[in-house]
Amino acid sequence: MNARGQAALVIQVPSEPQSVSFVATYLGDGSAKASSSSPDAVLITPTGSTVALSVPQTNVLRVPTTLVATITPASAGGTVTFSVGNVVVGSQAVAKGQASVEWTPQGAGAFTVSASYSGDRGTPRGTATNQVVVVAETRADSITVDPVGAAGAWVPGGSVTFMNGTSMALATSSTSNMPVQLAESGPCMLAGNRLTARSGSGSCTVTALTRSGNGFSGAANTYRVLLTPGWQTARLAAPASGVVNRGAVVKLGKPNLRTTAGQLVTWKVTAGKAQCAVVFTSDGTAKLKARKRGPCNIRATAPGVDGQWNRYAVYRAYVIR
The missing domain is CATH 2.60.40.10 (Immunoglobulins)
Structure with a gap:
């Protein structure tokens, strides 16, 4: 121990990674009592930081x-x-x-x-x-929002029309090569870069943003999405227009068939009532009964939902032989 009350010890560093614990013990003398320090652990690693x-x-x-x-x-x-x-x-x-x-x-x-x-x-x-x-200076960034499968990119500050239920992926890019962030407000849903219309009226606002970087200032574009009523669909069993054999009974749809908007589908013969008829089984299944040779036209319809869904109508043209 030196005159300052300090002591040092040189040790060889272990060759394997491990934790080494040190304790300093003072044996005491005529002026101070013996004592020991708290353990101090040192982690030996194979490489430095x-x-x-x-x-x-x-x-x-x-x-x-x-x-x-x-x-x-x-x-x-x-x-x-x-x-x-x-x-x-x-x-x-x-x-x-x-x-x-x-x-x-x-x-x-x-x-x-x-x-x-x-x-x-x-x-x-x-x-x-x-x-x-x-x-010292930045250039103005330029953002492009281009719906996949559409005719062209959206015009900043402009408007586009979406039907209720429409879903479209938006491809984005910027002159600065900075990431483009999309945000939406209104009755639409934005999941990642996919926009879905969830109403048949009103509008949504889509905002595209970039942060400053790569020598460009940040940019922000807005686009207005005008919402219109969408088209309902239904799972029909009716075969495509064509030839039906006389005497055949063809299934048109399951009992109480409804559209994707929850509207009840009804059936009607619009031409050729002498040649065919829409009949229903005991469980409500709709079927077409081919009676006589000649043309037979039928129609499946369902009412629309005001401001949300258009009226549903599907036609079939059969020839009974």
């Missing part, structure tokens, strides 16, 4: 950007201090191998960004640097 710094190479004056440091091993603790030149812009504790701060450049030019890791028990300190450029 590595620090990786992620930051956009081109940044825009007074536009926030995120500095991200990744520490290996991911289990390490400690803190990372971020600096631009000689100016500290923030410190953040390491969590799950990463730490980040937001930096808003206040001057244009070339800068050195650094991330200094404090180290942790068993994980040594480290530093990473990156060279970045800050530009």
Whole structure:
């Protein structure tokens, strides 16, 4: 022990990864009693720490950007201090191998960004640097929203028409190559990039956004979706128009058949009542009975829902032979 009351011991580091516990014991003398320290554990790892710094190479004056440091091993603790030149812009504790701060450049030019890791028990300190450029001006971004399968891209500030029940995927892109975020307000549903109309009246507003980045300022476009009544469908059993043999009984639809809007489907012979007839079995199944040779036209209908669904009508033209 030296005159300052300090003692040091040089040990050989184990060759295998492990946790080593140290205890300092003082044997005492005429002026002080014997005592021992609390255990101090040191983690021996096969490699030291590595620090990786992620930051956009081109940044825009007074536009926030995120500095991200990744520490290996991911289990390490400690803190990372971020600096631009000689100016500290923030410190953040390491969590799950990463730490980040937001930096808003206040001057244009070339800068050195650094991330200094404090180290942790068993994980040594480290530093990473990156060279970045800050530009003073940005260009206006341009966003494209192009419905898949449609005739062309939507016009910013314009309107399009969707029928109730219509669903369409929206392909998006931007001149800046920044991600395009979509948002919707109104009686529509937006799941990812798929828009579905859920009403037959009113309108929805779709907004497409990009954040500033890659030398471009952020952009925002809006599009109005005008909603109109949609078409109902039903699971008919009636065969396609064509030839039906005389004497045949053909199934048209199940009992109490309803459309996708919940409307009851009814059947009617519109031409050729002498040649055919719509009959119903005891359970309500609708069938076509072919009586005589000649034309037979039938129609399945269901009422519309005001402001939501159009009237349903399907026709069949048969020839009885």
